[in-house]
Amino acid sequence: MSEKKYSKPFGNLNSMKQTFFKDNDGMLAMADNMADILLSQPERTNCKICGAKLPGVFFTSHKIGYKKCDVCGHLNSECIDNDEFASKVYVEDDYSKNYSAKDKESYRKRLESIYTPKAQYLHDCLTKDGVDEINILDIGAGCGYFSLAAKELGMNAKGIEVSPSEVEYGNKMAGEDILTRVGLTDSIDYIKNTDCNVISAIGVLEHLTHLDENIDAIKQNSNIQYVYASVPMFSFSCAFEAANQECYNRHMGGTHTHLFTNESIRYMAEKMGFSVEYEWRFGSDINDLYRFLRVSIEKNGSAEFADYFAEKFVPLLDRLQNVLDESDFSSELHFILKRK
Numbered sequence: 001m002s003e004k005k006y007s008k009p010f011g012n013l014n015s016m017k018q019t020f021f022k023d024n025d026g027m028l029a030m031a032d033n034m035a036d037i038l039l040s041q042p043e044r045t046n047c048k049i050c051g052a053k054l055p056g057v058f059f060t061s062h063k064i065g066y067k068k069c070d071v072c073g074h075l076n077s078e079c080i081d082n083d084e085f086a087s088k089v090y091v092e093d094d095y096s097k098n099y100s101a102k103d104k105e106s107y108r109k110r111l112e113s114i115y116t117p118k119a120q121y122l123h124d125c126l127t128k129d130g131v132d133e134i135n136i137l138d139i140g141a142g143c144g145y146f147s148l149a150a151k152e153l154g155m156n157a158k159g160i161e162v163s164p165s166e167v168e169y170g171n172k173m174a175g176e177d178i179l180t181r182v183g184l185t186d187s188i189d190y191i192k193n194t195d196c197n198v199i200s201a202i203g204v205l206e207h208l209t210h211l212d213e214n215i216d217a218i219k220q221n222s223n224i225q226y227v228y229a230s231v232p233m234f235s236f237s238c239a240f241e242a243a244n245q246e247c248y249n250r251h252m253g254g255t256h257t258h259l260f261t262n263e264s265i266r267y268m269a270e271k272m273g274f275s276v277e278y279e280w281r282f283g284s285d286i287n288d289l290y291r292f293l294r295v296s297i298e299k300n301g302s303a304e305f306a307d308y309f310a311e312k313f314v315p316l317l318d319r320l321q322n323v324l325d326e327s328d329f330s331s332e333l334h335f336i337l338k339r340k
Helices: 018-022 024-039 083-092 104-128 145-152 164-174 187-193 211-220 236-242 262-272 285-299 303-325
Strands: 003-006 059-061 064-068 075-077 135-139 156-161 179-181 198-202 226-232 274-281 332-339
Touching (some): 024 064, 059 236, 104 274, 135 145, 145 156, 156 164, 262 332
Parallel strands (some): 198 226
């Protein structure tokens, strides 16, 4: 039975995600473009996690149909996220530019408010497990936020990333080469050959086109004793997005072509020879709902009422999200797998 932790204060999340509010139409257009790229790929007939044959479309949101696996419950988009899709959205279009901080101050702010708590959680859990030295291979490391946060907490960490712009930016912000640029499928060889005892994948597993091969590489490398990941979940946010087609779909849109469930995570862990040891569930479902309501109110020409609504609703966000987190059906899960 895994040890569970729930919720985390939103803090200044909305101040860092102002683009989602102020440029809803631009962000929606970006997601629609990625949806078109995905929909031009072949149909997905088998589950991304367990490989079972998928049933028909369960529901449609922002043009994309989603199929829920009858075996592991994983939510799969109707088309596959193949190498062509990955090349277009991660390398050619440089999707990462939408998330890069503008300067050192904002980089540090994002690192300390978002990534340091994640790294601290890993440190605390593994210390509780009796691990003296934590050596991390951070795959899909982005701009190096988590890698640097882990290093600053006394852990050893090195990151690999496919985006050349993120590697350059992250190393510049860190003041050292904490990131290495790799090809789209090179992470598999790094995982096979690493002597690190921890693989971290913060917001990464949902983006891997060759997820099966990465999972198998982890299984085969006995040096790897733990896997720390955060993933988007099939959750209340899915319903909120499906009901608000004119608002930017940050959860199921863009490069999130499939979503995890509690069952599919456990299936994946068993497949690797691991068990789910620790879980920290803190979603953004209620913040998504707040954003949709505010954007819709403003679109109707009621900016003054939108501000009034915000004054009443924002103080409730943490408490409302905690209720959703404790239902085990919220939008994000951090988990630590341990080799059996």
